[in-house]
Amino acid sequence: MPDLTRSRLTPLSSLPPAVPGVSYSAAPAIARLLYRGSDGAVAAGAAFGVALPTQPCSSAIAGDRATLWLGPDEWLLLAPEYETLAVQQAIAAALPGIAHAVVDISHRQVGLRLDGPRAAAVLNAGVPLDLSLKAFPVGMVTRTIFEKAEIILWRTGPVAFRVEVWRSFAPYVMAIMAVA
Amino acid sequence: MLLIRCPYCEMERPELEFRYGGEAHVVRAAEPETIGDEAWGQFLYLRSNPKGLHAERWRHTNGCGRFFNCLRDTVTDRIFVTYKAGEPRPELAS
Numbered sequence A: 001m002p003d004l005t006r007s008r009l010t011p012l013s014s015l016p017p018a019v020p021g022v023s024y025s026a027a028p029a030i031a032r033l034l035y036r037g038s039d040g041a042v043a044a045g046a047a048f049g050v051a052l053p054t055q056p057c058s059s060a061i062a063g064d065r066a067t068l069w070l071g072p073d074e075w076l077l078l079a080p081e082y083e084t085l086a087v088q089q090a091i092a093a094a095l096p097g098i099a100h101a102v103v104d105i106s107h108r109q110v111g112l113r114l115d116g117p118r119a120a121a122v123l124n125a126g127v128p129l130d131l132s133l134k135a136f137p138v139g140m141v142t143r144t145i146f147e148k149a150e151i152i153l154w155r156t157g158p159v160a161f162r163v164e165v166w167r168s169f170a171p172y173v174m175a176i177m178a179v180a
Numbered sequence B: 001m002l003l004i005r006c007p008y009c010e011m012e013r014p015e016l017e018f019r020y021g022g023e024a025h026v027v028r029a030a031e032p033e034t035i036g037d038e039a040w041g042q043f044l045y046l047r048s049n050p051k052g053l054h055a056e057r058w059r060h061t062n063g064c065g066r067f068f069n070c071l072r073d074t075v076t077d078r079i080f081v082t083y084k085a086g087e088p089r090p091e092l093a094s
Protein backbone atom coordinates (compact mmCIF):
# COMPACT_ATOMS: atom_id res chain seq x y z
CA MET A 1 0.00 0.00 0.00
CA PRO A 2 1.40 3.45 -0.84
CA ASP A 3 2.34 5.53 2.15
CA LEU A 4 -0.08 8.41 1.64
CA THR A 5 0.86 10.16 4.85
CA ARG A 6 4.32 10.98 3.56
CA SER A 7 3.06 12.82 0.53
CA ARG A 8 -0.02 14.44 2.07
CA LEU A 9 0.28 18.21 2.30
CA THR A 10 -1.37 20.09 5.14
CA PRO A 11 -3.11 23.39 4.50
CA LEU A 12 -1.91 24.43 7.95
CA SER A 13 1.75 24.67 6.95
CA SER A 14 1.48 28.45 7.10
CA LEU A 15 -0.37 29.59 10.22
CA PRO A 16 -1.60 33.08 11.08
CA PRO A 17 1.13 34.98 12.93
CA ALA A 18 0.86 34.95 16.70
CA VAL A 19 -0.21 38.27 18.12
CA PRO A 20 -0.32 39.38 21.76
CA GLY A 21 -3.03 37.30 23.41
CA VAL A 22 -3.44 34.52 20.87
CA SER A 23 -1.23 31.90 19.25
CA TYR A 24 -2.04 29.30 16.61
CA SER A 25 -0.95 25.72 16.18
CA ALA A 26 -1.86 22.88 13.88
CA ALA A 27 -3.45 19.95 15.68
CA PRO A 28 -1.63 16.69 14.95
CA ALA A 29 -3.08 14.23 12.46
CA ILE A 30 -5.91 12.26 14.01
CA ALA A 31 -8.60 9.72 13.12
CA ARG A 32 -12.00 11.35 12.66
CA LEU A 33 -15.10 9.22 12.38
CA LEU A 34 -18.60 10.52 11.96
CA TYR A 35 -21.14 8.33 13.74
CA ARG A 36 -24.80 8.55 12.71
CA GLY A 37 -27.54 6.55 14.42
CA SER A 38 -29.98 6.71 17.30
CA ASP A 39 -30.66 3.27 18.73
CA GLY A 40 -27.06 2.13 18.93
CA ALA A 41 -25.48 5.23 20.44
CA VAL A 42 -24.98 3.74 23.90
CA ALA A 43 -23.44 0.53 22.58
CA ALA A 44 -21.30 2.49 20.11
CA GLY A 45 -19.95 4.63 22.92
CA ALA A 46 -19.13 1.56 24.96
CA ALA A 47 -17.32 0.00 22.01
CA PHE A 48 -15.42 3.22 21.32
CA GLY A 49 -14.44 3.69 24.95
CA VAL A 50 -16.03 7.11 25.35
CA ALA A 51 -19.77 7.58 25.84
CA LEU A 52 -21.58 9.52 23.14
CA PRO A 53 -22.91 12.53 25.07
CA THR A 54 -26.67 13.13 24.87
CA GLN A 55 -26.62 16.71 26.13
CA PRO A 56 -26.65 18.99 23.08
CA CYS A 57 -23.35 20.63 22.14
CA SER A 58 -21.32 18.73 24.73
CA SER A 59 -18.24 16.55 24.48
CA ALA A 60 -16.56 13.73 26.40
CA ILE A 61 -12.92 12.74 26.66
CA ALA A 62 -11.33 9.54 27.90
CA GLY A 63 -7.63 8.91 27.44
CA ASP A 64 -6.64 9.69 23.85
CA ARG A 65 -10.20 9.54 22.51
CA ALA A 66 -13.04 12.02 22.44
CA THR A 67 -16.68 12.21 21.35
CA LEU A 68 -18.30 15.43 20.17
CA TRP A 69 -22.08 15.93 19.95
CA LEU A 70 -22.97 17.43 16.58
CA GLY A 71 -26.67 16.56 16.36
CA PRO A 72 -29.26 14.39 18.12
CA ASP A 73 -28.09 11.34 16.17
CA GLU A 74 -24.67 12.55 15.05
CA TRP A 75 -21.31 12.53 16.79
CA LEU A 76 -17.71 13.15 15.78
CA LEU A 77 -15.37 10.51 17.19
CA LEU A 78 -11.69 11.40 17.58
CA ALA A 79 -9.04 8.76 18.07
CA PRO A 80 -5.31 8.38 17.48
CA GLU A 81 -4.23 8.28 13.86
CA TYR A 82 -4.23 4.81 12.29
CA GLU A 83 -6.97 3.51 14.62
CA THR A 84 -9.68 4.27 12.10
CA LEU A 85 -10.19 0.69 11.01
CA ALA A 86 -10.05 -0.70 14.54
CA VAL A 87 -12.73 1.75 15.68
CA GLN A 88 -14.96 0.97 12.70
CA GLN A 89 -14.65 -2.74 13.35
CA ALA A 90 -15.29 -2.42 17.09
CA ILE A 91 -18.45 -0.39 16.55
CA ALA A 92 -19.71 -2.65 13.78
CA ALA A 93 -19.19 -5.68 16.03
CA ALA A 94 -21.10 -4.00 18.88
CA LEU A 95 -24.11 -3.09 16.72
CA PRO A 96 -25.23 -6.22 14.87
CA GLY A 97 -28.44 -5.51 13.01
CA ILE A 98 -28.75 -1.95 14.39
CA ALA A 99 -28.92 0.79 11.77
CA HIS A 100 -25.95 3.12 11.97
CA ALA A 101 -23.19 4.63 9.87
CA VAL A 102 -19.54 5.25 10.67
CA VAL A 103 -17.79 7.32 8.04
CA ASP A 104 -14.07 8.04 7.98
CA ILE A 105 -13.62 11.80 7.52
CA SER A 106 -10.09 11.95 8.92
CA HIS A 107 -8.71 13.90 6.00
CA ARG A 108 -11.76 15.93 5.06
CA GLN A 109 -10.90 18.53 7.66
CA VAL A 110 -8.00 19.83 9.69
CA GLY A 111 -7.68 20.92 13.30
CA LEU A 112 -6.49 24.43 14.18
CA ARG A 113 -5.81 25.38 17.79
CA LEU A 114 -6.11 28.85 19.21
CA ASP A 115 -4.63 29.60 22.61
CA GLY A 116 -4.63 32.75 24.65
CA PRO A 117 -6.85 35.28 26.36
CA ARG A 118 -7.78 36.93 23.05
CA ALA A 119 -8.66 33.67 21.24
CA ALA A 120 -12.40 34.21 21.72
CA ALA A 121 -12.15 37.75 20.38
CA VAL A 122 -10.32 36.54 17.25
CA LEU A 123 -12.92 33.82 16.70
CA ASN A 124 -15.71 36.33 17.12
CA ALA A 125 -14.40 38.08 14.01
CA GLY A 126 -16.16 35.29 12.14
CA VAL A 127 -18.27 33.31 14.61
CA PRO A 128 -21.69 34.81 15.46
CA LEU A 129 -21.95 33.06 18.85
CA ASP A 130 -21.51 34.35 22.38
CA LEU A 131 -18.12 32.90 23.32
CA SER A 132 -18.10 34.04 26.94
CA LEU A 133 -17.31 31.24 29.38
CA LYS A 134 -20.87 31.41 30.69
CA ALA A 135 -22.54 30.96 27.30
CA PHE A 136 -19.86 28.72 25.77
CA PRO A 137 -18.24 26.78 28.63
CA VAL A 138 -15.21 24.50 28.47
CA GLY A 139 -16.17 21.29 26.68
CA MET A 140 -18.91 22.86 24.59
CA VAL A 141 -18.74 22.00 20.91
CA THR A 142 -20.90 22.89 17.95
CA ARG A 143 -20.98 23.26 14.25
CA THR A 144 -21.27 26.89 13.33
CA ILE A 145 -19.90 29.29 10.75
CA PHE A 146 -16.75 31.38 10.55
CA GLU A 147 -17.66 34.12 8.08
CA LYS A 148 -18.75 32.02 5.06
CA ALA A 149 -17.06 28.77 6.08
CA GLU A 150 -18.63 26.03 8.16
CA ILE A 151 -16.52 24.98 11.12
CA ILE A 152 -16.76 22.86 14.23
CA LEU A 153 -15.84 24.94 17.26
CA TRP A 154 -14.74 23.15 20.43
CA ARG A 155 -13.71 24.92 23.61
CA THR A 156 -10.96 22.79 25.13
CA GLY A 157 -9.97 25.20 27.90
CA PRO A 158 -10.88 28.58 29.37
CA VAL A 159 -8.72 30.32 26.74
CA ALA A 160 -8.22 27.41 24.32
CA PHE A 161 -10.29 26.45 21.28
CA ARG A 162 -10.03 23.89 18.54
CA VAL A 163 -11.43 24.73 15.13
CA GLU A 164 -12.15 21.87 12.75
CA VAL A 165 -12.49 23.15 9.21
CA TRP A 166 -12.75 21.48 5.83
CA ARG A 167 -9.23 21.53 4.47
CA SER A 168 -9.96 23.62 1.38
CA PHE A 169 -11.53 26.32 3.59
CA ALA A 170 -8.57 26.46 5.98
CA PRO A 171 -6.63 29.16 4.07
CA TYR A 172 -9.76 31.32 3.96
CA VAL A 173 -10.39 30.98 7.69
CA MET A 174 -6.77 31.61 8.61
CA ALA A 175 -6.56 34.65 6.31
CA ILE A 176 -9.45 36.27 8.18
CA MET A 177 -7.97 35.33 11.56
CA ALA A 178 -4.72 36.97 10.53
CA VAL A 179 -6.43 40.32 10.09
CA ALA A 180 -8.98 39.92 12.91
CA MET B 1 -29.94 39.53 13.53
CA LEU B 2 -32.73 37.18 14.57
CA LEU B 3 -32.00 34.70 17.31
CA ILE B 4 -33.83 31.43 16.65
CA ARG B 5 -34.22 28.75 19.29
CA CYS B 6 -33.22 25.36 17.89
CA PRO B 7 -35.34 22.67 19.59
CA TYR B 8 -32.55 20.12 19.12
CA CYS B 9 -29.61 22.24 20.30
CA GLU B 10 -31.97 23.61 23.00
CA MET B 11 -30.56 27.10 22.71
CA GLU B 12 -30.95 30.31 20.77
CA ARG B 13 -28.67 30.55 17.77
CA PRO B 14 -28.00 33.27 15.20
CA GLU B 15 -30.14 33.39 12.08
CA LEU B 16 -27.01 32.99 9.91
CA GLU B 17 -26.81 29.30 10.84
CA PHE B 18 -30.33 28.54 9.57
CA ARG B 19 -32.07 28.04 6.24
CA TYR B 20 -35.74 28.52 5.55
CA GLY B 21 -37.55 25.40 4.36
CA GLY B 22 -41.05 26.41 3.25
CA GLU B 23 -44.45 25.75 4.77
CA ALA B 24 -44.68 23.07 7.44
CA HIS B 25 -47.19 20.24 7.81
CA VAL B 26 -47.63 19.75 4.05
CA VAL B 27 -48.23 16.02 4.00
CA ARG B 28 -47.29 13.88 1.03
CA ALA B 29 -49.93 11.34 0.09
CA ALA B 30 -49.07 7.79 1.07
CA GLU B 31 -49.95 6.63 -2.46
CA PRO B 32 -49.42 9.64 -4.75
CA GLU B 33 -50.41 7.66 -7.85
CA THR B 34 -53.97 7.38 -6.55
CA ILE B 35 -54.76 11.03 -5.80
CA GLY B 36 -55.00 12.50 -9.31
CA ASP B 37 -53.28 15.39 -11.03
CA GLU B 38 -55.11 18.20 -9.28
CA ALA B 39 -54.41 17.00 -5.73
CA TRP B 40 -50.81 16.23 -6.66
CA GLY B 41 -50.40 19.69 -8.15
CA GLN B 42 -51.80 21.22 -4.98
CA PHE B 43 -49.37 19.23 -2.88
CA LEU B 44 -46.46 20.35 -5.02
CA TYR B 45 -47.25 23.99 -5.62
CA LEU B 46 -50.10 25.44 -3.58
CA ARG B 47 -49.20 26.98 -0.23
CA SER B 48 -51.33 28.93 2.22
CA ASN B 49 -49.08 32.04 2.07
CA PRO B 50 -50.83 33.78 5.00
CA LYS B 51 -50.39 37.36 6.08
CA GLY B 52 -49.79 36.67 9.76
CA LEU B 53 -49.10 33.48 11.63
CA HIS B 54 -47.36 30.86 9.52
CA ALA B 55 -46.15 27.35 10.41
CA GLU B 56 -42.94 26.79 8.50
CA ARG B 57 -39.93 24.53 8.30
CA TRP B 58 -36.44 25.66 9.14
CA ARG B 59 -33.18 23.79 9.12
CA HIS B 60 -30.28 24.39 11.50
CA THR B 61 -27.96 23.88 8.56
CA ASN B 62 -24.70 25.11 10.07
CA GLY B 63 -25.49 23.70 13.50
CA CYS B 64 -27.03 20.36 14.34
CA GLY B 65 -28.29 20.00 10.77
CA ARG B 66 -31.84 19.10 11.81
CA PHE B 67 -35.11 20.27 10.29
CA PHE B 68 -37.65 21.65 12.74
CA ASN B 69 -40.84 23.69 12.61
CA CYS B 70 -41.57 27.23 13.64
CA LEU B 71 -44.55 29.55 14.11
CA ARG B 72 -43.64 32.96 12.71
CA ASP B 73 -45.65 36.08 11.98
CA THR B 74 -44.99 36.98 8.35
CA VAL B 75 -45.85 40.63 9.01
CA THR B 76 -43.64 41.32 12.00
CA ASP B 77 -41.08 38.53 11.47
CA ARG B 78 -41.59 37.62 15.12
CA ILE B 79 -40.98 33.95 15.90
CA PHE B 80 -43.38 32.69 18.57
CA VAL B 81 -42.26 29.11 19.05
CA THR B 82 -40.09 26.44 17.49
CA TYR B 83 -40.74 22.71 17.83
CA LYS B 84 -39.28 19.44 16.65
CA ALA B 85 -40.18 17.87 13.34
CA GLY B 86 -43.06 15.43 13.75
CA GLU B 87 -44.62 17.29 16.66
CA PRO B 88 -48.09 18.80 16.15
CA ARG B 89 -48.49 22.51 15.53
CA PRO B 90 -48.73 24.13 18.99
CA GLU B 91 -51.69 26.27 19.98
CA LEU B 92 -50.70 29.79 20.85
CA ALA B 93 -52.36 31.44 23.82
CA SER B 94 -53.81 34.66 22.42
Ligand SMILES: [Zn+2]
Residues within 6 Å of the ligand: B006, B007, B008, B009, B010, B060, B063, B064, B065, B066
Ligand atom coordinates in the same frame (compact mmCIF):
# COMPACT_ATOMS: atom_id res chain seq x y z
ZN1 LIG C 1 -29.64 22.86 16.25
